[in-house]
Amino acid sequence: MAQFLEQIINGLVLGGIYALIAVGYTMVYGIIQLINFAHGEIFMFGAYFAFVCVTTFGMSFWVALPVSMGMCALMGMLIDFVAYRPLRNAPRLSALITAIGMSLMLQNLARLIWGARWRKFPAEATPTVLTGNTIPLPGGAQVSFLDVFIILLAVSLMIGLNRLIHLTKIGKAMRACAQNRAAASLMGIDTNRVITVTFAIGSALGAVAGVMVGLREVTEPAMGYYKGVAAFAAAVLGGIGNITGAMLGGVVLGVAEALGAGYISSEYRLAIAYIIMILVIIFRPSGLLGKSTATRA
Amino acid sequence: MLKKLFTPKTIIFLAAVCLFPLVTYGSDRIVDLLYARNLVLPIPSGDYILRVVVQACLYMLLALGLNIVPGFTGLLDLGYVGFYLVGGYTAGLLMARLGWSYWIALPLAAIHGALWGLLRGAPTLRLTGDYFAIVTFGFSELLFRIVKNEEWLIGGPNGFVNDIPPPNLFGYELYAYWQQYYHILILLALTVIVVHRLQNSRVGRAWAAIREDERAAESMGINLREYKSLAFAVSAAIGAVGGAFFAQFQVNISAGAFEFWESIFILCMVVLGGMGTIKGSVVGAGILGILGELLREFGGWRYLIFGLILILLMRFRPAGLLSARARD
Numbered sequence: 001m002a003q004f005l006e007q008i009i010n011g012l013v014l015g016g017i018y019a020l021i022a023v024g025y026t027m028v029y030g031i032i033q034l035i036n037f038a039h040g041e042i043f044m045f046g047a048y049f050a051f052v053c054v055t056t057f058g059m060s061f062w063v064a065l066p067v068s069m070g071m072c073a074l075m076g077m078l079i080d081f082v083a084y085r086p087l088r089n090a091p092r093l094s095a096l097i098t099a100i101g102m103s104l105m106l107q108n109l110a111r112l113i114w115g116a117r118w119r120k121f122p123a124e125a126t127p128t129v130l131t132g133n134t135i136p137l138p139g140g141a142q143v144s145f146l147d148v149f150i151i152l153l154a155v156s157l158m159i160g161l162n163r164l165i166h167l168t169k170i171g172k173a174m175r176a177c178a179q180n181r182a183a184a185s186l187m188g189i190d191t192n193r194v195i196t197v198t199f200a201i202g203s204a205l206g207a208v209a210g211v212m213v214g215l216r217e218v219t220e221p222a223m224g225y226y227k228g229v230a231a232f233a234a235a236v237l238g239g240i241g242n243i244t245g246a247m248l249g250g251v252v253l254g255v256a257e258a259l260g261a262g263y264i265s266s267e268y269r270l271a272i273a274y275i276i277m278i279l280v281i282i283f284r285p286s287g288l289l290g291k292s293t294a295t296r297a
Numbered sequence: 298m299l300k301k302l303f304t305p306k307t308i309i310f311l312a313a314v315c316l317f318p319l320v321t322y323g324s325d326r327i328v329d330l331l332y333a334r335n336l337v338l339p340i341p342s343g344d345y346i347l348r349v350v351v352q353a354c355l356y357m358l359l360a361l362g363l364n365i366v367p368g369f370t371g372l373l374d375l376g377y378v379g380f381y382l383v384g385g386y387t388a389g390l391l392m393a394r395l396g397w398s399y400w401i402a403l404p405l406a407a408i409h410g411a412l413w414g415l416l417r418g419a420p421t422l423r424l425t426g427d428y429f430a431i432v433t434f435g436f437s438e439l440l441f442r443i444v445k446n447e448e449w450l451i452g453g454p455n456g457f458v459n460d461i462p463p464p465n466l467f468g469y470e471l472y473a474y475w476q477q478y479y480h481i482l483i484l485l486a487l488t489v490i491v492v493h494r495l496q497n498s499r500v501g502r503a504w505a506a507i508r509e510d511e512r513a514a515e516s517m518g519i520n521l522r523e524y525k526s527l528a529f530a531v532s533a534a535i536g537a538v539g540g541a542f543f544a545q546f547q548v549n550i551s552a553g554a555f556e557f558w559e560s561i562f563i564l565c566m567v568v569l570g571g572m573g574t575i576k577g578s579v580v581g582a583g584i585l586g587i588l589g590e591l592l593r594e595f596g597g598w599r600y601l602i603f604g605l606i607l608i609l610l611m612r613f614r615p616a617g618l619l620s621a622r623a624r625d
Contacts, residue, residue, distance in 0.1 A: 033427075035427050035430075035431070083608055083612070086612055087611060087612065090611070090615060091615070092426055092427070093367070093371075093373055093426075094611045094615050095611075096373060096427065096430065097373075097564070097568060097607055097611050098607065098608050098611040098612070100375075100561060100564075100604075100607060101565075101603075101604040101605070101606070101607025101608040101611070102604065102608060103604070104558070104561060104600055104601075104603060104604030104607070105600075105601050105604030105605055105608065106604075107600075108597045108598070108599075108600040108601040108604065109597075109601055111596075111597040112597040112598065112601065116597075225557075229438075232431075233435075236431070265446075267442070267445075267446045268442060268446065270438070270442065271438075271439055271442045271443075274435040274438050274439050274442075275435075275439065277431065277435050278432055278435045278436065278439075281424065281428050281431060281432050282420045282421070282424075282432070285424070285428060
């Protein structure tokens with residue numbers, strides 16, 4: 001029972017992290033129909049930026065987190081500007097291959113800068129509030145403050161994102177672009193600006209997820225690939241292009257993965273994500289919450 | 298046809314290809330000569346040159362196989378390494394565990410690969426674009442996880458260590474690099490002929506029609522299911538042949554050789570030369586296969602450069618180095 005409860009909490013934390021990454025994939029896909037492979041790498045850089053801020057510049061963790069978000073937002077916008085914008089009207093395959101190339105390049109850039117070995121967030125820089133305390137649960141299970149903090153942070157960011165999209169002017173413009181970019185442009189919406197903002201928001205949320213993973217697990221160049229694929233699977237599960245779907249998909253996938261790793265085999269935790277992703281694409285390409293489009297290209 | 302094939306130019310080219318191992322003999326003699334005079338110059342040994350060339354030829358074979366799906370039918374395949382893996386492990390299992398001859402294991406690996414191609418193709422027939430790409434990616438990653446973890450079947454992460462015997466041809470064991478060179482050369486030539494014949498046939502035209510516009514092709518009476526399945530099967534079989542060759546060439550085979558980035562590396566070759574052309578795949582694989590080997594010492598820089606090549610190509614020359622015609 002205690003193990004089950006711990007795995008569920010583990011899954012929820014993982015789910016919150018996946019949801020934070022998955023909205024980045026799904027928002028970009030919703031507007032420019034591009035699987036931004038490099039998003040996983042932005043998430044990884046987010047973890048490294050915070051790591052560098054804390055170790056090299058001696059910043060407090062609470063400063064490093066927003067700095068890393070800002071850096072990643074800039075990075076996301078820069079990637080879009082340099083690599084994707086020139087291909088806006090090119091065949092979709094070209095943009096997809098560019099995204100893969102970008103991902104390959106950034107992952108190995110991180111490897112060159114920081115080395116292939118994983119790094120642990122320095123203990124003295126980690127806020128003791130988060131790591132020092134645990135909350136006892138019924139049945140002898142325990143949950144750390146950090147886990148609770150990650151879940152709360154993810155939930156509040158998701159609510160914030162939801163409000164942003166439904167209540168603000170730029171949110172309305174984003175929804176319009178997602179429905180029909182050409183029509184939105186004709187209505188006087190600056191679509192390039194909307195796309196830039198989308199990349200910035202998605203990347204900043206990815207950075208938060210990166211910092212959390214760096215704090216809870218380790219920071220390594222390959223993390224963007226592993227977690228990125230799983231988060232992409234979450235976005236597909238929820239219905240790609242659908243933001244609420246991405247949040248739901250993240251949580252479902254996180255719990256499924258934690259239970260699978262706990263009860264089946266931890267070697268196959270990524271395999272669970274792949275299997276779910278393949279089954280969803282084959283049997284319900286629109287995902288849990290997406291509109292029904294059988295052969296969405 | 299024959300007259301066109303045997304122009305002076307092609308004869309010189311063919312002779313150069315067939316006599317290539319002599320070059321390495323020469324380079325060995327030069328190294329010996331310099332060594333005798335206490336001179337050490339960075340001239341690679343003959344075996345090294347041949348090994349790099351054999352590997353580049355293997356990549357040409359793989360690039361030709363991969364090219365069939367994204368190049369001819371326009372569906373992006375991100376998991377080609379899965380078939381390479383199937384071929385490698387099939388040949389490896391048959392030869393190392395059951396002691397079968399390579400000459401039986403090779404066609405069986407090809408058939409096994411084709412079966413997996415059909416198996417993967419069946420549920421993805423109605424998918425296009427990104428969704429197809431993602432399923433192919435997930436498929437090869439699943440295969441990779443399985444061979445990495447299942448020790449009882451395929452040795453887990455270590456694979457077979459020095460277990461695969463060299464192919465035996467009329468009592469001669471083929472293990473020297475020059476023998477491997479002719480071995481891959483024959484496989485490569487057969488592949489080029491098969492792919493060339495397919496491309497210029499009814500099948501190839503049907504594939505091109507599917508690539509340009511799937512719905513229009515279907516309404517012109519092209520059976521999408523049949524032609525797509527055929528493309529998947531042929532492409533997968535070629536990949537599996539490459540895997541079988543790789544298994545006996547490396548003597549040991551392990552999961553590490555079949556990671557996702559290997560698929561991207563092969564895709565990079567096809568894109569570099571120009572998708573949808575035979576010449577493009579061969580040239581792209583030749584350039585990157587040799588470049589990849591030369592850059593091996595630089596570790597991370599290697600993949601960084603490949604990523605950059607993909608980005609720059611898509612931006613400035615989306616149709617590849619050789620293709621004069623811009624797609625779309």
